[in-house]
Amino acid sequence: MMGALVAAVLGDCVGGEFEGAEEVPMETVLQHLNGLEDETKGNCVLEYSDDTAMTRCVVQSLLNRSGYDQQDLARRFAKEYSASPGRGYGSGVIQVLKKLASPQLVDVYQPARDQFNGRGSFGNGGAMRAAPFALAFPNLPDVKRFACLGAMLTHSCSLGYNGAVLQAMAVHLSLQGALCLPQQFISRLITEMEEVEGEEEALRDVVFLLKEAEKPFCERLHRVRDLMDRNKVSIEEVISELGNGIAALHSVPTAIFCVLHCLQPRDYLPESYGGLERTIAYSLALGGDTDTIACMAGAIAGAHYGVEAVPQRWMRCCEGAEDADMNAARLHALYHQTSQGS
Ligand code: F2R
Ligand code: MG
Ligand code: MG
Numbered sequence: 001m002m003g004a005l006v007a008a009v010l011g012d013c014v015g016g017e018f019e020g021a022e023e024v025p026m027e028t029v030l031q032h033l034n035g036l037e038d039e040t041k042g043n044c045v046l047e048y049s050d051d052t053a054m055t056r057c058v059v060q061s062l063l064n065r066s067g068y069d070q071q072d073l074a075r076r077f078a079k080e081y082s083a084s085p086g087r088g089y090g091s092g093v094i095q096v097l098k099k100l101a102s103p104q105l106v107d108v109y110q111p112a113r114d115q116f117n118g119r120g121s122f123g124n125g126g127a128m129r130a131a132p133f134a135l136a137f138p139n140l141p142d143v144k145r146f147a148c149l150g151a152m153l154t155h156s157c158s159l160g161y162n163g164a165v166l167q168a169m170a171v172h173l174s175l176q177g178a179l180c181l182p183q184q185f186i187s188r189l190i191t192e193m194e195e196v197e198g199e200e201e202a203l204r205d206v207v208f209l210l211k212e213a214e215k216p217f218c219e220r221l222h223r224v225r226d227l228m229d230r231n232k233v234s235i236e237e238v239i240s241e242l243g244n245g246i247a248a249l250h251s252v253p254t255a256i257f258c259v260l261h262c263l264q265p266r267d268y269l270p271e272s273y274g275g276l277e278r279t280i281a282y283s284l285a286l287g288g289d290t291d292t293i294a295c296m297a298g299a300i301a302g303a304h305y306g307v308e309a310v311p312q313r314w315m316r317c318c319e320g321a322e323d324a325d326m327n328a329a330r331l332h333a334l335y336h337q338t339s340q341g342s
Helices: 002-018 026-037 050-065 070-083 093-100 131-136 140-152 158-175 182-196 200-208 216-228 235-242 252-261 275-285 290-305 312-317 321-341
Strands: none
Touching (some): 002 158, 002 275, 050 070, 050 290, 050 321, 070 093, 131 158, 131 321, 140 158, 158 252
């Protein structure tokens, strides 16, 4: 459990270097990661971005309120943005965060509903901060419900909040050891998303917004299954089949694929790397929204491999990694408290 939050911070911090890059050769990724190992450089500091800033708000809110409290979480998002606006937030979500700061605001979900002419955001900002819900709640229905509500504070489009539900479910299943049977893991995610995407709002949004398949996340997860069944897959194929962009639909299934693909050693990655390092390195080599894909893949992989698998040298370089370690221990206590109460 402790590994999920720390590895998410690592993914965000090391991935920030390449965010928005079209092509990132693996050689460049490995040079960047080798740089973290270089003791002669002293304590390098890679700053975290909005992914971690918002995840920290979710963690602090869950801990302070002993569960989900929409008013408290909305206030924390607004306060965090106002204190540190230069963390690389999405250009749309900034409007929501400013409105959430208003003391006159009655319905904290309304600013998100007003986004993009009332269609809401389909960005991956809800998904990138969804992991703490899987760490705080032992039951899958709670994980789904609160990840969804937590995302809806900024992302009212089903293509945004369902990405958060999928990401939180992937972390939840990983914590249960489900990645030991990768085929069953992906099948379970598809089954769960069939139900989630059967909701009326989800069907409406895909018709009006992206002209995607009727159940777009399920369709992408089927592509993940096809790709993971193959021995060799090029980076170009992964990008064209799954995407590497800022939309939740073009990044959450991609992050899940990165984890599955890196369960085994790969000949283009150093033999000395464990599964967690492989996952993060591979996520960066996809280019595009690297901080967020590596953050989400890091959370899923970290839940599987545990905090022991996190390279200490990498951790030392990443702002907020120590805090994440401590917070994960506190969330662990909440998880047990919640499981005893249910
Ligand atoms: N924003 C970035 N990175 C680029 C800017 C970094 C900057 N240059 C810097 O270095 O400081 N990264 C972060 O944003 C992503 C999460 O975004 P989020 O929270 O979902 O934001 P938003 O604004 O809601 O959505 C992102 C963009 O998606 C498009 N979009 C969303 N919904 C839309 C809709 N219904 N119709 C049309 N377009 C829609 C818009 O372009 C939004 O701005 C993460 O990558 C995080 O790291
Ligand atoms: Mg970011
Ligand atoms: Mg990003």
